[in-house]
Amino acid sequence: MTNNQHNELNIRFGQSAAAGGNVLSYRDQDLTKCKIHKNEDIKAFCKNDLCSICFKCLLVEHRNHDVVMLDEIEVEDLKDKAGQFHDKVENQINQLASMREKVSSIKENYDKKFEELFV
Ligand SMILES: [Zn+2]
């Protein structure tokens, strides 16, 4: 590898590290807070402006807009998700139970063989 190639590699690595930094700082933004009223939680979504807004925004700037309350979305969403989650948990419990049965039957067999051989 020549010196030139090495330098090129270093530059590329430097750039990708910077890009990673940008992604991180974007993720650090608190998306649950209003962009205008930093201390207010997001309470609704404005369909006119396609943005999430807090209660203060809702009462002032977006008063006559078509607004969806986040709680309503969440309740419906959660019901759905909770149902799915419940199914999954039940599935896993069943799987675990059948696995435990298998393991214990294997162990029983093993114990019997062990006894046959050595007792
Ligand atoms: Zn606001």
Ligand SMILES: [Zn+2]
């Ligand atoms: Zn609006």
